[in-house]
Amino acid sequence: MKIVFCSAEVAPFSQAGGLGDVIGSLPRAIAELGEGCAILTPLYGLIDPAGRKLEKTDIAFDVHFLGKSYPIVIWKGVLPRSEVPVYFVDNHELFGSRKQVYPYGQPEWELEGFLIFSQATFELLRRINYRPDVIHTHDWHTASVATTLSDIRPYDQYFSRTQSVLTIHNLHYQGVYGDTNWLKEGILKADAITTVSPTYAQEIQSPEFGAGMDPVIRQCSQKVSGILNGIDTNLYNPETDAFITRHYNQDTYAEGKRVCKEALQQEMGLPVDPDAPLIGFVGRLADQKGLDILLPAMKAIEKEKHNVQWVLLGTGDPKMEEALKALNNTTKNIRTYIGFNTAMAQKIYAASDMFAMPSAFEPCGLGQMIALRYGSVPVVRGVGGLVDTITDVRLQPHRGNGFKFNEYTAEKMKETALAAVEAYHNKALWDVLVRRGMAEDHSWHSSADAYRKLYTRLGSPAIPSGSV
Numbered sequence: 001m002k003i004v005f006c007s008a009e010v011a012p013f014s015q016a017g018g019l020g021d022v023i024g025s026l027p028r029a030i031a032e033l034g035e036g037c038a039i040l041t042p043l044y045g046l047i048d049p050a051g052r053k054l055e056k057t058d059i060a061f062d063v064h065f066l067g068k069s070y071p072i073v074i075w076k077g078v079l080p081r082s083e084v085p086v087y088f089v090d091n092h093e094l095f096g097s098r099k100q101v102y103p104y105g106q107p108e109w110e111l112e113g114f115l116i117f118s119q120a121t122f123e124l125l126r127r128i129n130y131r132p133d134v135i136h137t138h139d140w141h142t143a144s145v146a147t148t149l150s151d152i153r154p155y156d157q158y159f160s161r162t163q164s165v166l167t168i169h170n171l172h173y174q175g176v177y178g179d180t181n182w183l184k185e186g187i188l189k190a191d192a193i194t195t196v197s198p199t200y201a202q203e204i205q206s207p208e209f210g211a212g213m214d215p216v217i218r219q220c221s222q223k224v225s226g227i228l229n230g231i232d233t234n235l236y237n238p239e240t241d242a243f244i245t246r247h248y249n250q251d252t253y254a255e256g257k258r259v260c261k262e263a264l265q266q267e268m269g270l271p272v273d274p275d276a277p278l279i280g281f282v283g284r285l286a287d288q289k290g291l292d293i294l295l296p297a298m299k300a301i302e303k304e305k306h307n308v309q310w311v312l313l314g315t316g317d318p319k320m321e322e323a324l325k326a327l328n329n330t331t332k333n334i335r336t337y338i339g340f341n342t343a344m345a346q347k348i349y350a351a352s353d354m355f356a357m358p359s360a361f362e363p364c365g366l367g368q369m370i371a372l373r374y375g376s377v378p379v380v381r382g383v384g385g386l387v388d389t390i391t392d393v394r395l396q397p398h399r400g401n402g403f404k405f406n407e408y409t410a411e412k413m414k415e416t417a418l419a420a421v422e423a424y425h426n427k428a429l430w431d432v433l434v435r436r437g438m439a440e441d442h443s444w445h446s447s448a449d450a451y452r453k454l455y456t457r458l459g460s461p462a463i464p465s466g467s468v
C-alpha cells in the first residue's frame, strides 16, 4: 500500500505538541510494517533547511486561490531513522515568514496557508507520480485534503481509488472561518475518522466533550474509531537519551534518576535534595492542560510547607506564560521555564519523580507515556487517553501505574499529588511502581498494526450484497 500523511507538524522538523510526535513516528512504524509512506507538510520559517538536510527539488507550480496566484516550490527531506520521504511545501508569504507553527492571533493567515497547502497536495502527488491508496489527514489544518479528495474523486482518474482517513487529535481546534467549519467538512467527507484514544472516541460523542460537534460525530459514528497513540521508544529512551546527564534502565533507575535530578535541581536553582520528590509538567499552555487547577494546588502544597519541588515547562497562551513567569522563583521549590525546548522536556522526564497532567480534556496525551518510560509516575485526571493508559495504584495495587482523580478541582489535584508524595516515601512500593511503569510497552507496535488494518479495509471496498 501507499499511504500519504498530510500534517501541520512533523517532529523533529516542526512541533508544537503531540501532533508533531505522532507524525514524526507513526509513518516510520507503518513503513517498518512494509508499507510505502510519504509525508507532506509546510516549510515554515522556523525550519532550517540546511540544518535539516533538506534539498530543493525542481518541482514548482502555482496554486490559485481567491483570485491570487501563489508560487509553490517543493523541498524534500527524510524522516530520521527511516527512508520515509518528507515533502515540504514552500511559499515564503504563507509559511516561510512564520516563526511559529501556529501564529497566535492570526487565524486568517493560518487558514489561507492550510487551504493552499491542501490544494498543493494533489498537484505535488501527481508531479512525483505517487498515487496513494490512502491519504491520512490530521486535525482541521489538513482536513480540507479529505474534503477536496471526496469532491474530485468522481471525475479525477488519478485519485479515483484513493481513500481518506481523518484523525482528530483535538476536537477543540476546528478551523472555523466565516460560515465554514473546516474540521466538520472533513469529518463529513472523510472515508474514516479516527481519534487518538478509544475513550476520546466515545467522549466526543457527548455534549461535554464534543465542542459543539457531538451531533456530527454521532451522525458519523459508524466510521469513527479510536486508536491509541504510541510513542517513539527509540527517541524517548533513558538508556540512550543524549539530553540527560546519566543514562539508566529499570535496574539502574534509582542512581540514574538521582543524578539527573541533581543536575536539574542545579540548573533550575532548586535546593539540591535527593529526598525531595520532584514533580514535572511539560505541555502546551492552553486551557485544556489544567493549569488553572495545577497552579493553586502547587501554591497550597507550598503553603503547607511540604518538601515537594516543581518544574514546569511550557509555551502557548501569553496570559498563561505570564502566570508561569510570575510564579517562577517566588518560593524555593517552584521553577518555571517558558519556551519550546525538547532538551529541557527530556531532562524533566528523566529528573522528575512524578509527572502532572491534570487535563480538563485529553484526546490521548503523550506526556504520561513518555513519563512512564522515564520512571516518572503520572499524576493525572481521568479523561480521554489518560483513562486508557493510567490505572490508579490505590485502586488496583497489582497493576496500577500512577495516580488518578476525576473531579476537576485544585483540591483534588492537591490531594492526589500528596497521595503520590506519601507513596514516594514508601521506598518498596515506589520501586515496584516505577519499574512497572518503565516495563510497559507504549511503542507504536500494536497501534501501527491497527492503522494498517484500517488502511487495508478502506482499500478493499465491500462487495455489494447480492453480487456474489
Ligand code: ADP
Pocket: 016, 017, 018, 019, 021, 282, 283, 284, 313, 314, 315, 339, 340, 341, 342, 345, 364, 365, 366, 367, 368, 370
Ligand atoms: P498535546 O498534543 O495536547 O500538545 P501531548 O501530551 O499529546 O499533548 O503531547 C505533547 C508533546 O509535546 C510531548 O512530547 C511533550 O513533551 C511535547 N511538548 C509540549 N510542550 C513542550 C515544550 N514547551 N517543550 C518541549 N516539548 C514540549
